[in-house]
Amino acid sequence: MHLRIGPDLCIIMGDISQQIIAKEMNSLMNEKPLSIEERRDGLARMARDGVDVLVIGGGITGAGVALDAAARGYRVGLVEKADFASGTSSKSTKLVHGGIRYLSQFDFALTRESLVERGLLLRNAPFLVQPIGFLLPLYAGAKKPMGTPIRLPFGFGMGYILRAGLILYDMLAGRLGLQPHRRLSKTKLSRMAPCLKTDKLEDAFIYFDGQTDDTRLVMTVLRTAVDQGASIANYAEVTGFEMAGGQIDAVHIADRLGGEGYSIRARKVVNAAGASAGTIEEMAGVSSIRIKPAKGVHLTVARESLKMGKYAMVLPETDDGRLLFLVPWGPRVTIGTTDTEGGDINDATAGPADIEYLLRHVNRYMRCRLEESDIISAWAGYRPLISSRKSSAQSSKLSRTHAVLDGPGGMVSIVGGKLTTYRRMAQDTVDHLVRGWGKKPPKHSITANLALEGTADRELATADLESRSVEYGLEADVIRRLSLYGTELFAILDIMATDAAMRRRIVPDLPYVMAEVVYACRREMVANLDDVLERRVHISFEDRDRGTTVAPAVAEVMAVELGWDAAEVVRQVERYRRRTASDARWSTALSGGKEPERVQIL
Numbered sequence: 372m373h374l375r376i377g378p379d380l381c382i383i384m385g386d387i388s389q390q391i392i393a394k395e396m397n398s399l400m401n402e403k404p405l406s407i408e409e410r411r412d413g414l415a416r417m418a419r420d421g422v423d424v425l426v427i428g429g430g431i432t433g434a435g436v437a438l439d440a441a442a443r444g445y446r447v448g449l450v451e452k453a454d455f456a457s458g459t460s461s462k463s464t465k466l467v468h469g470g471i472r473y474l475s476q477f478d479f480a481l482t483r484e485s486l487v488e489r490g491l492l493l494r495n496a497p498f499l500v501q502p503i504g505f506l507l508p509l510y511a512g513a514k515k516p517m518g519t520p521i522r523l524p525f526g527f528g529m530g531y532i533l534r535a536g537l538i539l540y541d542m543l544a545g546r547l548g549l550q551p552h553r554r555l556s557k558t559k560l561s562r563m564a565p566c567l568k569t570d571k572l573e574d575a576f577i578y579f580d581g582q583t584d585d586t587r588l589v590m591t592v593l594r595t596a597v598d599q600g601a602s603i604a605n606y607a608e609v610t611g612f613e614m615a616g617g618q619i620d621a622v623h624i625a626d627r628l629g630g631e632g633y634s635i636r637a638r639k640v641v642n643a644a645g646a647s648a649g650t651i652e653e654m655a656g657v658s659s660i661r662i663k664p665a666k667g668v669h670l671t672v673a674r675e676s677l678k679m680g681k682y683a684m685v686l687p688e689t690d691d692g693r694l695l696f697l698v699p700w701g702p703r704v705t706i707g708t709t710d711t712e713g714g715d716i717n718d719a720t721a722g723p724a725d726i727e728y729l730l731r732h733v734n735r736y737m738r739c740r741l742e743e744s745d746i747i748s749a750w751a752g753y754r755p756l757i758s759s760r761k762s763s764a765q766s767s768k769l770s771r772t773h774a775v776l777d778g779p780g781g782m783v784s785i786v787g788g789k790l791t792t793y794r795r796m797a798q799d800t801v802d803h804l805v806r807g808w809g810k811k812p813p814k815h816s817i818t819a820n821l822a823l824e825g826t827a828d829r830e831l832a833t834a835d836l837e838s839r840s841v842e843y844g845l846e847a848d849v850i851r852r853l854s855l856y857g858t859e860l861f862a863i864l865d866i867m868a869t870d871a872a873m874r875r876r877i878v879p880d881l882p883y884v885m886a887e888v889v890y891a892c893r894r895e896m897v898a899n900l901d902d903v904l905e906r907r908v909h910i911s912f913e914d915r916d917r918g919t920t921v922a923p924a925v926a927e928v929m930a931v932e933l934g935w936d937a938a939e940v941v942r943q944v945e946r947y948r949r950r951t952a953s954d955a956r957w958s959t960a961l962s963g964g965k966e967p968e969r970v971q972i973l
């Protein structure tokens with residue numbers, strides 16, 4: 372009997388029973404969820420059976436849409452042209468935040484929306500998002516700290532304005548709030564951030580937001596979508612559309628691993644291609660959106676370079692009226708970000724001007740001087756900002772951060788937004804699809820209360836990890852890192868149990884272990900060495916030699932899992948080394964050296 376899990380069945384059985392069946396069917400079908408075999412099977416399944424919703428783009432936006440649509444009982448497929456999260460979604464500051472600077476723009480609705488989403492994510496994926504304190508200093512003579520456009524009369528200090536803003540920030544979060552902000556004395560601030568300059572310090576505060584691992588968040592949302600019945604495939608690029616009567620009838624996919632081509636029929640196509648959303652629309656006709664790419668660069672430096680403890684820091688004013696974050700990340704600190712218009716979205720690299728800007732501002736506020744030689748890595752991503760859209764384009768602008776637009780051929784594009792607000796963006800997009808099908812969206816969003824995969828029983832998993840930590844020689848930082856997997860931790864512990872070599876750190880001073888490599892091959896669809904070293908773990912950005920020394924050892928472990936021969940191991944290591952070398956062009960440009968050869972990355 373051919374049982375179609377979809378809205379038709381949903382009408383007969385009701386939402387809840389339909390979801391349960393989809394989930395059970397899916398776990399029966401996927402003995403190795405998110406394995407490379409499942410990728411191939413998923414593509415074949417999508418091409419054979421068609422889908423209700425085909426999502427283009429495997430960043431956080433696409434992942435969120437796939438989850439929302441699958442949770443409502445639709446047959447969902449998602450295709451990503453490279454690795455999952457290889458676009459902007461792995462280049463964020465990794466904050467799950469309300470966006471304190473929106474307050475100074477009096478954008479209370481946007482701040483409130485982001486704070487609510489922050490709270491929901493902390494509740495629905497508690498293993499993935501941790502609250503973190505941000506130190507906020509205010510200096511005498513500041514012109515527009517935090518972008519504040521107003522000044523108080525009679526010499527009242529800016530501290531009053533900032534304090535009022537922070538009270539509002541805490542209040543807007545409502546019941547989903549974190550610890551309230553506090554005022555800090557100069558002595559306390561110096562103890563918490565010994566490198567921060569305190570001469571001319573006028574006031575100081577600490578407020579709280581969330582921190583996550585962006586790639587792990589994307590993978591977790593995708594895993595939850597698959598659990599709800601979605602099929603997903605990375606290295607599956609949309610190359611064109613087949614039209615019938617002006618509407619998209621099928622989507623052409625090029626399998627960048629197998630070399631085959633697929634044609635997938637979809638009732639509706641959702642374009643979640645981030646900064647490439649305009650290009651996707653152009654493939655189907657005339658694009659209604661113009662993306663204005665805005666590059667954001669981050670630096671990674673050692674935590675001891677800035678003597679940072681467990682708190683993040685806000686540098687309250689830059690020359691161009693923005694603010695900068697210094698965020699602790701394991702033994703490193705992430706510094707960012709820049710915001711410059713233009714550039715090539717297919718070549719997101721940091722330039723000498725970006726590096727100079729970040730170093731100049733850090734050194735303006737910090738006593739411990741940062742030099743170019745302190746930089747471990749510099750990395751860039753593009754914000755998918757919308758600059759304009761044709762007035763003829765039908766749209767439902769549902770939030771200040773993002774827009775859901777009707778594109779050519781009946782496709783729906785979701786553009787803009789933030790990592791933090793991905794769930795709300797997805798809800799708005801699928802509501803838009805549902806309305807287009809002449810139905811009423813549900814009053815209460817399913818995903819608002821849907822715990823992400825890994826949440827249930829996560830405490831059991833962490834307890835299991837802690838009980839084995841002495842035997843396995845796992846230190847506190849490794850335990851913290853592995854806890855980000857939630858209950859997927861059980862799979863990692865199984866790998867560690869059968870092979871002691873898998874309990875070892877990949878790089879001595881970073882918290883990643885070899886078992887994560889095996890896990891990524893078996894359960895997270897990795898196909899290339901950089902999928903592992905850049906995204907499943909972040910050695911590529913955090914290791915002093917960018918992971919080039921350990922690349923052969925990691926490739927050998929992957930070879931066993933993915934069946935690579937010796938030639939493929941060599942090819943993967945060479946490809947990875949050329950990739951990291953070309954990433955470091957800013958360094959050669961600063962020192963007047965010759966640029967390394969660019970490598971075409973899939």
Ligand code: FAD
Nearest residue numbers: 428430431432452458459460463464466609645667790791
């Ligand atoms: P992407 O992640 O770029 O995903 C789009 C995907 O579409 C890509 O993977 C791409 O390969 C794929 N694609 C393109 N063309 C095709 C095709 N033909 N076929 C198939 N797939 C295709 N937000 C926060 O909430 N907190 C932060 O701390 C934060 N920091 C940021 C810092 C920086 C520097 C930047 C730039 C943004 C930051 N953001 C932050 C915003 C957030 O990162 C982005 O809004 C979000 O990651 C965008 O996700 P996306 O899925 O829309 O785009």
